[in-house]
Amino acid sequence: xxxxxxxxxxxxxxxxxxxxxxxxxxxxxxxxxxxxxxxxxxxxxxxxxxxxxxxxxxxxxxxxxxxxxxxxxxxxxxxxxxxxxxx
Amino acid sequence: xxxxxxxxxxxxxxxxxxxxxxxxxxxxxxxxxxxxxxxxxxxxxxxxxxxxxxxxxxxxxxxxxxxxxxxxxxxxxxxxxxxxxxxxxxxxxxxxxxxxxxxxxxxxxxxxxxxxxxxxxxxxxxxxxxxxxxxxxxxxxxxxxxxxxxxxx
Numbered sequence: 001x002x003x004x005x006x007x008x009x010x011x012x013x014x015x016x017x018x019x020x021x022x023x024x025x026x027x028x029x030x031x032x033x034x035x036x037x038x039x040x041x042x043x044x045x046x047x048x049x050x051x052x053x054x055x056x057x058x059x060x061x062x063x064x065x066x067x068x069x070x071x072x073x074x075x076x077x078x079x080x081x082x083x084x085x086x087x
Numbered sequence: 088x089x090x091x092x093x094x095x096x097x098x099x100x101x102x103x104x105x106x107x108x109x110x111x112x113x114x115x116x117x118x119x120x121x122x123x124x125x126x127x128x129x130x131x132x133x134x135x136x137x138x139x140x141x142x143x144x145x146x147x148x149x150x151x152x153x154x155x156x157x158x159x160x161x162x163x164x165x166x167x168x169x170x171x172x173x174x175x176x177x178x179x180x181x182x183x184x185x186x187x188x189x190x191x192x193x194x195x196x197x198x199x200x201x202x203x204x205x206x207x208x209x210x211x212x213x214x215x216x217x218x219x220x221x222x223x224x225x226x227x228x229x230x231x232x233x234x235x236x237x238x239x240x
Contacts, residue, residue: 011208017183021208021217025174033094033148034172036190040204040219045092054092060219 094171098129099199116140118152131162148173180208
């Protein structure tokens with residue numbers, strides 16, 4: 001059973017104890033893959049049919065503050081400040 | 088000029104020392120990668136194959152080993168995920184066994200050897216999330232990547 005649906009991405013209970021996350025394509029013209037880079041970023045890459053190449057259309061890490069728990073439990077993170085962590 | 092994108096590597100932990108590798112179906116019916124000395128570097132490792140096998144490559148990037156007569160799938164590359172999630176392929180975790188299907192990064196942009204980062208689903212207080220891990224530490228919880236991560240947040 002799928003419990004959630006958004007732009008072709010589905011997350012839910014797949015039965016037999018499995019929790020699944022996957023996506024399906026919306027139409028034949030579309031092709032996209034999600035790629036975990038060696039630096040630990042998850043990139044969304046789409047086929048550009050005009051240029052005939054794969055193109056990165058989104059990346060997981062938009063700022064240093066997206067690293068989980070970077071500043072510890074009692075500080076906040078602001079990537080526009082230096083240092084980025086403050087109490 | 089378009090650049091090709093590598094989505095799956097069979098022998099990512101068994102490096103060929105030169106560019107003279109061969110992909111073939113061995114006498115035991117398995118899909119294998121051989122080095123120049125014809126030694127098996129990697130195998131699909133299906134045991135007790137009874138009949139002739141053949142291999143096919145799907146439009147969605149799945150490499151399949153099947154029984155020629157029945158068409159039954161014996162092995163497929165999507166069982167052994169690489170660093171890339173393809174359409175309809177499931178990242179999963181089993182609540183009972185803990186067994187999971189996850190993405191594992193390359194060691195560097197040019198070295199497909201198993202790297203430090205993995206991406207897998209986590210269930211916490213009945214909420215399903217996708218985390219990226221650096222070794223055994225949760226490294227990053229996706230904020231937004233296109234449509235996928237906007238939802239998962």
